[in-house]
Amino acid sequence: MENPTDNEAFLKEIREDLRNNGAASAATKIQEYLDQQNNIPLNIGITGESGSGKSTFVNAFRVIDNRDERAAPTGCVETTSQFSPYTHPKYPNVTLWDLPGVGTTKFPADKYMKHVGFEKFDFFIIISETLFKENDVKLAQEIQRMGKKFYFVRSKIDQDSHNAERSQREFNAESTLARIRENCIQGLQKQGIESPQVFLVSSFKLHHYDFHQLQEILERELPAQKRNALQPALPNINRGIIEKKKEVLKTTIMCQASISALIAAAPVLGLSFAADLASLVIAIKMYQDAFGLDSESLQNLAKCCGAAPASSLLLH
């Protein structure tokens, strides 16, 4: 249910079902819609040279600390051409793939794409801790040729910011970041990428720098169903994301309420109460997951961001 037209079409379908087949059938249809929404696969390919920060990014995106047992191993040199899927701890339909760099596999970019099975990926993130190199560019061009999207992430930006602050007499954070961004963009343009999108990210401080802009672009450029899959899984790093999640959940609440009303209309004693109780439990778990309100998620967010923005936002 993406735009008013989708919404209207869905409501029309439910109304017809209600008229022709009764309340129980309409309730089943709405439940099927909700289940389907929760099962749309989203596969994100994270690639870049060894040591660029891929595994740390995979962990940060899932709000999992590098020391967590579910974390992708970090800080070790890649010696194999293995690529590993890491599912989101709360949304198993969302998978981040920690891919080896093109240079590590020794495959040319086109063979590399076949090797990783590019068809399954919804988009790629190409990470570099310095300027983007020839391999990054060749891969981006190949991704484009295959009709897929890619985004450049310039990683470890907290280090650059910290170093600049210590070495520049008149340090200005904004202009330092703008200069790094511009250097990356110009470097990519010189190598033949027309309008590169470069985001400065620190996986240790996702709530700073450009991660939020990256999220916004992804939401804008993904097809509707894939956006629905990504949205709840986004880390709760600022008020904007939390507000958007709230909007999406409103639709779900409407669906759940309709199911409840339709079941109440079915003439089975006690069914309505039991169904309401079950859906209430499921709904509360869903809100906890989406807003990261269970204590483990809050702790992880605090570790990953060095603070607890979600809980502090909720207190205001």
Ligand SMILES: Nc1nc2c(ncn2[C@@H]2O[C@H](COP(=O)(O)OP(=O)(O)O)[C@@H](O)[C@H]2O)c(=O)[nH]1
């Ligand atoms: N300061 C800082 N260090 C990072 C960041 N991302 C990764 N690192 C460090 O860079 C090293 C390599 O990271 P890793 O994720 O293993 O890179 P990979 O080989 O591309 O998977 C590790 O020691 C990480 O702790 C970041 O955003 N900021």
Ligand SMILES: [Mg+2]
């Ligand atoms: Mg790694």
